Amino acid sequence: MTWRETPAALPHSTPRFPFADPRTTPMPDTLRDRLYSTEAIVLARRNLGEADRIYDIFSVRSGRKSIIAKGARKAESRNGRSLDLLNRVVVHLYRGRSLDGVRGVETVATHPGLRDGLQAFAAASYLADLVRVMTQEDEPNERVYALLAETLALLSDGVDPWSLTRYFEYAFLEASGFQAQLHECPTCREAITEQANAFSVREGGVICPRCRASDPGAVALSVNAQKYLRTMQRDGLRRLLSLQLDEASRQQVERALTDYVQHIAERPIGSLAVLHALQLKAPDPRP
């Protein structure tokens, strides 16, 4: 008899249940314990062997996770089709030794608008990259999940990609514990007054003119650029979308946020270069 088999009669008279300590009693390794489901967004994928694929997903239940879909590269694979990039899905999984495997997929949203617009798709890819690079495996974050799901839906619906991208950068950093300081100089604690200032990526906020010399790399911010950032922080996306911003301030806001994101990420985000190249070629229509 191997140690896994249950003896016909226990070698002691005391009943094991319900007195056994659940913390030390080994759980039976039944199939049911190995199955679970979660809602998720598909962030990236790569091929494995002849027929399989590994997907990076951001899931409600366990945050970022890599999963394997056997046979997903075959033309007739329904799982492969449902796990298209940037799709929002419910994925049914089984626990595997290294990677959990896909049993089935239900589509929640396919974001068809992302397939029609290059800029919307490039923006969505950049946001997915941020989440993939800047979140930890098995660390769920419902705020980040909701933010990503909502932003992808709005991008697909044709809402201005530039504003959505800036709002996502700001809100994603905030949800990850890196709220930018906009009202008080992070170096000397003086209140920020209404004048041209600068954003210090290193200090994580707007620094006053006196402290500016301490960070020569700080990004200049006009009064309008600072108002835009404060609206983002105070009033959220809906109000932000109704604002108009002059071109110079627009570039300042973009540089401050993208520099800040990459500073926190401690590496350049590859898809940001693609997004920039597209913006230079064909600027988004101004609101």
Ligand SMILES: [Zn+2]
């Ligand atoms: Zn200061």
